[in-house]
Structure formats: C-alpha cells, structure tokens
Amino acid sequence: MTVYRIALIGFGGVNRALAELIAAKNQLWERDLGFRLNIVAVSDLYFGSVISPNGLDAKTLVEANFAKGGFGQLSGGSSEADNETIIKNAPADIIVEATFTNPKDGEPAVSHCRWALQTGKHVVTTNKGPVAFAAQELKALAKANGVGFEYEGSVMSGTPVIRMAEKTLAAAEVNGFEGILNGTSNFVLGRMEGGLDFASAVKEAQQLGYAEADPTADVEGFDVRLKVVILANELLGANLKPEDVTCKGISNLSPADIEAAAKAHSRWKLIGSAVRSDDGRVACSVSPKQLSLDHPLAGVNGATNAVSLNTELLGSVTITGPGAGRIETAYALLSDIVAIHNAHSSVTAKEAA
Known part of the structure; x- marks a missing residue:
C-alpha cells in the first residue's frame, strides 16, 4: 500500500x-x-x-x-x-x-x-x-x-472533460468544441430569462455564492477564455495564449435581447469555442450566442457546465456536469x-x- x-x-x-x-x-x-x-x-x-x-x-x-x-x-x-x-x-x-x-x-x-x-x-x-x-x-x-x-x-x-476526451475519444478525431464553461454567467442569463435585469441577476448570484464580489472575470468572459485556451491546446494541438482568443461577455445583453430570443424559440448562452481548420490552424472565441432550443447546450441551466466536442467519427459528443463546488x-x-x-x-x- x-x-x-x-x-x-x-x-x-x-x-x-x-x-x-x-x-x-x-x-x-x-x-x-x-x-x-x-x-x-x-x-x-x-x-x-x-x-x-x-x-x-x-x-x-x-x-x-x-x-x-x-x-x-x-x-x-x-x-x-x-x-x-x-x-x-x-x-x-x-x-x-x-x-x-x-x-x-x-x-x-x-x-x-x-x-x-x-x-x-x-x-x-x-x-x-x-x-x-x-x-x-x-x-x-x-x-x-x-x-x-x-x-x-x-x-x-x-467533470472529466480533459481526461475523457484524451482517453476515451482518442481515435474519434476531435476537431473542435463549443461549451458553457462558466456557471456564474450561465446562472445570470437564466435569471434574466426569468425577468431580472443584468445587475439584479448578478446581485442574486453574489448572494447565493455563485459570483465573487467583483464578477468581472465571469461575466466578461475572461474565465471562459482561459478554459478555451486550455482545451484548444490540450485537445486540438494548438499553441495559444489567452490574448489570442477574442473575448466578449454578457454585460451588454438587455432584457429586450433576452425577450427577442425567447420569441425566436432560442436563448442566449456565453459560449467558448474552438475549431481546427484543414491547414491545422485553430480559431477560438468567447462570446454570447443565441442558440436554438434544440441545440445540445441550450438546455444547460443554472451553474452547470457543458462542452460539446465535435468529432470526425462520432459527430457531437456532449459532456455535462458540475463546473464548480468545493x-x-x-x-x-x-x-x-x-x-x-x-x-x-x-x-x-x-x-x-
């Protein structure tokens, strides 16, 4: 032993x-x-x-x-x-x-x-x-x-996304991903769908312990950007630094934006994504995206995280689980x-x- x-x-x-x-x-x-x-x-x-x-x-x-x-x-x-x-x-x-x-x-x-x-x-x-x-x-x-x-x-x-992809999907040819990689921002967007404005939703997230006193890293996408770099380098063979990833958060989304998405049978999510092109280059971004309700990430609610791995042999494989917690x-x-x-x-x- x-x-x-x-x-x-x-x-x-x-x-x-x-x-x-x-x-x-x-x-x-x-x-x-x-x-x-x-x-x-x-x-x-x-x-x-x-x-x-x-x-x-x-x-x-x-x-x-x-x-x-x-x-x-x-x-x-x-x-x-x-x-x-x-x-x-x-x-x-x-x-x-x-x-x-x-x-x-x-x-x-x-x-x-x-x-x-x-x-x-x-x-x-x-x-x-x-x-x-x-x-x-x-x-x-x-x-x-x-x-x-x-x-x-x-x-x-x-939630074992890195080890899962590297060990069990080693031959599936992962060529990209898109994910909800920050529970705080996802919670805030959900509460905005429930009728709160951005500031009120952030305040509730802070009261529940989901958001820090300074929520900037979460709501402006900086936390997600680091995670995108890690996944892109680890799974797609990139050699990126955080400054290589374009980044836009959710602070500019208004109740009107949320309502318009609902009328279009979609909802906003903060998405970190990467894709590897045929020449080997990897393009990454972090930004709010309006997802149709049948998208595999659209139903991920609260502080839960999820990532959809795009593979050549299996298509999209989605891993969902807790993205935070002691x-x-x-x-x-x-x-x-x-x-x-x-x-x-x-x-x-x-x-x-």
Missing part, C-alpha cells in the same frame, strides 16, 4: 474540502485505490504555514476554528505564509496547488508549479493560470524530472492523484518485469 505525502498550497474551499475527504475516506481509498494521503504541510495567505514531517491530522485542520495566522499555534507552524519554502523543502511527494487564478499572467501559481516540478515533486492543480499560460513549459519540466503534472479540474471542476473540485484533485498513482504503478511494474 502506498502513502503519498502531500503539501496543500492554499487552504480555501477546495483544499479544505480535500482535507475533509482525506479525513473521511482515507481507509476507503486504501482499500479501493491502493493508496492513502498524508498531509505534511499547508501554506495559506490567511492562516500562515506549517510543516509536519509525520503528518497533520486532516480532521483537526478542517474542524479547528483557526483565526488569521492561526497555523502559528501549531508545532512547526508560522503565522506567515511561505509558499516557496513549503513547496521546495516540505517532505512531500505531491504539491496540491489551489490558490487563486490570476487571469493576467497566472502568477504566483505558475511559479508554485515550476518550483515543485524542479524539485522532483508531482503537481496537481485546479488553477487555470499555470495551464493556460505555461502548460508546455511545465509539462516539459515534469517529464525531465520524472514526475506528473495534472490539472483536470482547471476546466470543468470535477467537493466537486476537490474530487478533480483526487482524480489527478489517482492518475499519478496509476502512472507510477505502471512504471514500477514495467521496471520490475
């Missing part, structure tokens, strides 16, 4: 949810998956940082009501975050990166991943920034150092750890043979 020592970078909703799962399901994973997880370090801007080579009790981490700088009360702890020291020096096998996404350059998360890979540690992340801005560099670092770099949760939270996103991290475990086990078995 394998024990993976993990360091959590960021202890907000997602990594806290992963700690909850570890506290509740480690024995189940040991039985069904062949490994268990041991948290040996945590670093967080609010709580500080702590290293414990023998492991930290996951249940205590989750249930203790730490104040600001509260990790300083723990043995081996400090009231200050120290991401670089934790990543480089903690006795961890896997760095779990779940800090905020910077839509301008992906930092500091890009550096977090780079430090980990350079020091021979696996990386799993839900952060869109490192994947959208530096995936090629980070993949090369991972390969050079014999470790894994996994990021399933960077596009649709726990536990759902923590599951994506777990699925990445499973992928690393399976790859490591396969290599070990080959070496033994």
Whole structure:
C-alpha cells in the first residue's frame, strides 16, 4: 500500500474540502485505490504555514476554528505564509496547488508549479493560470524530472472533460468544441430569462455564492477564455495564449435581447469555442450566442457546465456536469492523484518485469 505525502498550497474551499475527504475516506481509498494521503504541510495567505514531517491530522485542520495566522499555534507552524519554502523543502511527494487564478499572467501559481516540478515533486492543480499560460513549459519540466503534472479540474471542476476526451475519444478525431464553461454567467442569463435585469441577476448570484464580489472575470468572459485556451491546446494541438482568443461577455445583453430570443424559440448562452481548420490552424472565441432550443447546450441551466466536442467519427459528443463546488473540485484533485498513482504503478511494474 502506498502513502503519498502531500503539501496543500492554499487552504480555501477546495483544499479544505480535500482535507475533509482525506479525513473521511482515507481507509476507503486504501482499500479501493491502493493508496492513502498524508498531509505534511499547508501554506495559506490567511492562516500562515506549517510543516509536519509525520503528518497533520486532516480532521483537526478542517474542524479547528483557526483565526488569521492561526497555523502559528501549531508545532512547526508560522503565522506567515511561505509558499516557496513549503513547496521546495516540505517532505512531500505531491504539491496540491489551489490558490487563486490570476487571469493576467497566472502568477504566483505558475511559479508554485515550476518550483515543485524542479524539485522532483508531482503537481496537481485546479488553477487555470499555470495551464493556460505555461502548460508546455511545465509539462516539459515534469517529464525531465520524472514526475506528473495534472490539472483536470482547471476546466470543468470535477467533470472529466480533459481526461475523457484524451482517453476515451482518442481515435474519434476531435476537431473542435463549443461549451458553457462558466456557471456564474450561465446562472445570470437564466435569471434574466426569468425577468431580472443584468445587475439584479448578478446581485442574486453574489448572494447565493455563485459570483465573487467583483464578477468581472465571469461575466466578461475572461474565465471562459482561459478554459478555451486550455482545451484548444490540450485537445486540438494548438499553441495559444489567452490574448489570442477574442473575448466578449454578457454585460451588454438587455432584457429586450433576452425577450427577442425567447420569441425566436432560442436563448442566449456565453459560449467558448474552438475549431481546427484543414491547414491545422485553430480559431477560438468567447462570446454570447443565441442558440436554438434544440441545440445540445441550450438546455444547460443554472451553474452547470457543458462542452460539446465535435468529432470526425462520432459527430457531437456532449459532456455535462458540475463546473464548480468545493467537493466537486476537490474530487478533480483526487482524480489527478489517482492518475499519478496509476502512472507510477505502471512504471514500477514495467521496471520490475
């Protein structure tokens, strides 16, 4: 049985949810998956940082009501975050990166991943920034150092669109996609169909926890643009940066636009799309589109995400599932750890043979 020592970078909703799962399901994973997880370090801007080579009790981490700088009360702890020291020096096998996404350059998360890979540690992340801005560099670092770099949760939270497309549709010849890749904007459009104006719909989304205090990244399409870059590069062999993708959000849609669409038996959706032409070039965009009601994405409501993959052999294949949520996103991290475990086990078995 394998024990993976993990360091959590960021202890907000997602990594806290992963700690909850570890506290509740480690024995189940040991039985069904062949490994268990041991948290040996945590670093967080609010709580500080702590290293414990023998492991930290996951249940205590989750249930203790730490104040600001509260990790300083723990043995081996400090009231200050120290991401670089934790990543480089903690006795961890896997760095779990779940800090905020910077839509301008992906930092500091890009550096977090780079430090980990350079020091021979696996990386799993839900952060869109490192994947959208530096995936090629980070993949090369991972390969050079014999470790894994996994990021399933960077596009649709726990819904496995990347791994699904690469593993199960490998021979179907994916040549494009279009998707609803932001639950906040989708919720806002749904509430506008229900009669609210844009500002009121955004306010309701904030009250329900779907939208941040500053909803710009969601409603102006910047979040979707990062996800489009990730999918285009990963599935279509593109080499795009976020600035290569045209981007328009939903803030200019009026109640009149929504009403006109309904009369035309259609509805507005914020769509991220990409298509690969015969010469290999990939064109991408993010913009509101008026979809007929029989379109496979037209019925995707609320905070749900969906992507329709256009394939040569199967036609359109649509994957629908949760695009957000603490536990759902923590599951994506777990699925990445499973992928690393399976790859490591396969290599070990080959070496033994």
